[in-house]
Amino acid sequence: VVTASSEDRTGTGSPRSAPRTARARARIELTRDITEAARRQLAEVGAAHLSLRAVARELGMASSAVYRYFASRDELLTALIVDAYDAIGETAERTDEDAVRAGASPIDRWRSVCRAVRDWAIAHPHEWALVYGSPVTGYAAPQDTVVPAGRMARVLATIATDAHDRGTAGVPSGTAGPPPDDLLAADVTALFDGAGPGFAERGLLTWISLIGAINFELFGHLHNVVEATDSYFDWAMDTTAELLGMLESGGAAG
Amino acid sequence: VVTASSEDRTGTGSPRSAPRTARARARIELTRDITEAARRQLAEVGAAHLSLRAVARELGMASSAVYRYFASRDELLTALIVDAYDAIGETAERTDEDAVRAGASPIDRWRSVCRAVRDWAIAHPHEWALVYGSPVTGYAAPQDTVVPAGRMARVLATIATDAHDRGTAGVPSGTAGPPPDDLLAADVTALFDGAGPGFAERGLLTWISLIGAINFELFGHLHNVVEATDSYFDWAMDTTAELLGMLESGGAAG
DNA sequence: TGTACATCAGTGAACGCGCGTTCACTGATGTAC
DNA sequence: TGTACATCAGTGAACGCGCGTTCACTGATGTAC
Numbered sequence A, B: 001v002v003t004a005s006s007e008d009r010t011g012t013g014s015p016r017s018a019p020r021t022a023r024a025r026a027r028i029e030l031t032r033d034i035t036e037a038a039r040r041q042l043a044e045v046g047a048a049h050l051s052l053r054a055v056a057r058e059l060g061m062a063s064s065a066v067y068r069y070f071a072s073r074d075e076l077l078t079a080l081i082v083d084a085y086d087a088i089g090e091t092a093e094r095t096d097e098d099a100v101r102a103g104a105s106p107i108d109r110w111r112s113v114c115r116a117v118r119d120w121a122i123a124h125p126h127e128w129a130l131v132y133g134s135p136v137t138g139y140a141a142p143q144d145t146v147v148p149a150g151r152m153a154r155v156l157a158t159i160a161t162d163a164h165d166r167g168t169a170g171v172p173s174g175t176a177g178p179p180p181d182d183l184l185a186a187d188v189t190a191l192f193d194g195a196g197p198g199f200a201e202r203g204l205l206t207w208i209s210l211i212g213a214i215n216f217e218l219f220g221h222l223h224n225v226v227e228a229t230d231s232y233f234d235w236a237m238d239t240t241a242e243l244l245g246m247l248e249s250g251g252a253a254g
Numbered sequence C, D: 001t002g003t004a005c006a007t008c009a010g011t012g013a014a015c016g017c018g019c020g021t022t023c024a025c026t027g028a029t030g031t032a033c
Helices: A022-045 A052-059 A063-068 A073-101 A106-123 A125-132 A143-165 A186-191 A199-218 A229-244 B022-045 B052-059 B063-068 B073-101 B106-123 B125-132 B143-165 B186-191 B199-218 B229-244
Strands: none
Touching (some): A022 A073, A022 A125, A052 A063, A073 A125, A106 A143, A106 A199, A106 A229, A125 A199, A143 A199, A199 A229, A199 B229, A229 B199, B022 B052, B022 B073, B022 B125, B073 B106, B073 B125, B106 B125, B106 B143, B125 B199, B143 B186, B143 B199
16 A cells, blocks of 8 residues: 555646655545545446545545545546546557567457457446446536547557558458548547558547447347357457458458 | 327326326326426436426426326336437438338438437437436336337348348458357347348447447547548448448449 | 744535425315216 | 215425535644744
8 A cells, every 4th residue: 555656646736756745645645545435436326426425434534625635526537537548548558568469460459459448348337437438417528538538549549550561451442432531630540640541530430339339238238139248249349350451361260 | 289199108007099088188298298398307417417306397396296107216217218219219210211212222221320310319419328328327227118229220120131132231251250159139130030140240230330439429539539520420330331241332432 | 953834634514405205185087876 | 967985186395315515723744944
């Protein structure tokens, strides 16, 4: 509990290097304690019923004390959103790094990352829903969430462009026409730069399909529809990879 | 307001033919008034903040009076969910019927239905989120929602099988392997019956992608990512149709 | 190293609000004879 | 057609609960000299 310094939330704009004073150290710890308690509560009751008072209660402090650390309930929610995006992004990044280190092909990296992200979602359904489910009414996500939200997308883009560079991905021939120009923001196109027209749009679509497939399952729409959800997800993500032409050499036969 | 008899919610198990007495007629009308007021409120504040008291207030009645019509808040929510599924299903059905009547090809029917459903979602974001967004915590959807939930899926399945019957759809060759057997529930396979192995699984995946694309946009994840959301959606659904081999003869060039 | 002052963390009470649900009751509508 | 009784709709008060946020205050920690 003492040396956990992997996170740098301080609750203030303090320099990230040295918690000089005892006060500063206590502040860092308590900020972490609060977000952790909030995360636990989120996991139980969902974002809509997340309550500052209940968080304070769990920590044995007055509800007003929480305001020394978060200016409002919304700010606490924002912290949880950022944390969730980061956790998902880190899962994706680590999974892909491991796969690369093991010499996996791009399609296998794609498979691994999809599974890892889905596993995370199943393990943390309310946190997942907080970021990829219906927006919390009356809450507007601030700018802080933009970068963490992009981490997972960046991993997928890297896999797609790596595959393209090796000649194992591209816009399949004989398919739907290319998209009109300038559909995407420049940042997004840049992620897939050099991979030719239509590739970025397809890459984005695979991302959307991944999130969509997880949501569909998590939100209960596969009940009475799919019997073997694990296998169906794996197959669906393989099939989605067709969009990027990543399965020329044949997937596993069933 | 008097002759609107297209719906048959009575709030009781009364016979659907004749509202004999004045009481029975009043009950039908008030039940409808309540669900409409609830729907208006849902559109404003979202499902999480839907309040029986506020609904009663809007109708100028005591909050306890609502309990003569709905046994609990959950039951009111269920009615709204059923209504939303029905509205979406009806939109899909009507759009497809119109397209068929106009002699549209399956791929054009698919395009039309996708657009119509997306338009509905954009026009009714909170109702959409109520059925396809994160589940409301502490609420378990009862069996009543199963049939209405399937209406839209049935439309999509019909389009796919029609295309297959005409030879303009099928599992594309040279793609990912077929799925293992028995992934899907028998009911679902039956919807695509006769169209060969893998076809039902792919059909389901297009459905998931449609819902996922709409959710992704509606929940704000295309901000700073896609500039032209209308065009991107149209293109994405065209590209999704590749999964069913529905674009052999080339889509519109960009 | 020691003192004087400023800063900060945490408390507990309060404000003002809204919620779902129950219950005894009144008055109107429906039904059986 | 008229009366007696049963059913139902709607009221208003109440129960018990929880929430976010503010504020004046106490006591501890940090800082400047």
